[in-house]
Amino acid sequence: MRILLTGRNGQVGLELSRSLAPLGELVAYDRAELDLASPDRIVAAVRSVKPAVLVNAAAYTAVDRAEREPEAAHAVNARGVAVLAEEARRAGALLIHYSTDYVFDGTKDAPYVEEDAPHPLNVYGQSKLAGERAIREADCAHLILRTSWVYAERGANFFLTVRRLLGEKEELRVVADQVGAPTFAGALADATAKLLKDRGAQELGERRGVYHATASGSTSWHGFATAIARLEGVERRVRVVAIPSEAYPTVARRPRNSRLSNDKLQRQLGVALPPWEVSLAACHARLARPS
Numbered sequence: 001m002r003i004l005l006t007g008r009n010g011q012v013g014l015e016l017s018r019s020l021a022p023l024g025e026l027v028a029y030d031r032a033e034l035d036l037a038s039p040d041r042i043v044a045a046v047r048s049v050k051p052a053v054l055v056n057a058a059a060y061t062a063v064d065r066a067e068r069e070p071e072a073a074h075a076v077n078a079r080g081v082a083v084l085a086e087e088a089r090r091a092g093a094l095l096i097h098y099s100t101d102y103v104f105d106g107t108k109d110a111p112y113v114e115e116d117a118p119h120p121l122n123v124y125g126q127s128k129l130a131g132e133r134a135i136r137e138a139d140c141a142h143l144i145l146r147t148s149w150v151y152a153e154r155g156a157n158f159f160l161t162v163r164r165l166l167g168e169k170e171e172l173r174v175v176a177d178q179v180g181a182p183t184f185a186g187a188l189a190d191a192t193a194k195l196l197k198d199r200g201a202q203e204l205g206e207r208r209g210v211y212h213a214t215a216s217g218s219t220s221w222h223g224f225a226t227a228i229a230r231l232e233g234v235e236r237r238v239r240v241v242a243i244p245s246e247a248y249p250t251v252a253r254r255p256r257n258s259r260l261s262n263d264k265l266q267r268q269l270g271v272a273l274p275p276w277e278v279s280l281a282a283c284h285a286r287l288a289r290p291s
């Protein structure tokens, strides 16, 4: 099975480079090798690699910056994805694509299911939703895996930021009224590889659609930070104080409820990601290990 991976230097992309490699011939491109803002490059890359599976881990992910760069966000997350999907259809390839909890407005008081109506609060969410719609319109074989609150040992993420601040400060003030599932990029990449290994591209294509794929369980950003402080062994030295969203204004609005039900993924495709606390401990342990 030949797999074309985009965004190989991102949090999820790096982990996919590891988890997909045993499944066949993996051709992995970074932004310089395959820029999703360049339709011609996408067409040329897909037509020369001729993959059976296209895994798109590339995205414009700067949520706040997207508010002043909507054109750049849409170029990558909507129009670039549309071209990828069209090329996947033309090649008869399966497209595995990642989307986000930010397609929802967070007003539901239970975990979101795949059938819930999206209503993004910010430009990033709008651009990701436009990408989802472009994939459906292209009608290629596809899996859209919506995930949330992604972190890894490398990259720009909440886990690494909190870890650094815990070493510098005596008090951290963290938003406690936004809830979701912190999802380890390694666990998402493993789940993606398991889907391909267990079901194969053909069956996944037949079961095409949107699936929610986050860690099990949920917490707030404050709960996440508190768990990191505990793992770092600094919970007595650094106070992690719960604050409301209003006390931490951001350029882009964010949903209060980011919880996504993973029942469909588990029931229909037999895959579940570990509880968020388990993966957090695993990621933390990886950092402690000498590389």
Ligand SMILES: NC(=O)c1ccc[n+]([C@@H]2O[C@H](COP(=O)([O-])OP(=O)(O)OC[C@H]3O[C@@H](n4cnc5c(N)ncnc54)[C@H](OP(=O)(O)O)[C@@H]3O)[C@@H](O)[C@H]2O)c1
Pocket: 006, 007, 008, 009, 010, 011, 012, 013, 030, 031, 034, 035, 036, 037, 056, 057, 058, 059, 060, 061, 076, 098, 099, 100, 101, 128, 146, 147, 148, 149, 150, 151, 155, 156, 185
């Ligand atoms: N991070 C989250 O909390 C989160 C939450 C929900 C869903 N997701 C989704 O999960 C997927 C993976 O996200 P992630 O956390 O791995 O993001 P990430 O760490 O920001 O990685 C994104 C990658 O995409 C690359 N990229 C950006 N613009 C590109 C372009 N024009 N052409 C090609 N590559 C480009 C980036 O390259 P550079 O390294 O050169 O910038 C980076 O390597 C994305 O679809 C994202 O929307 C993420």
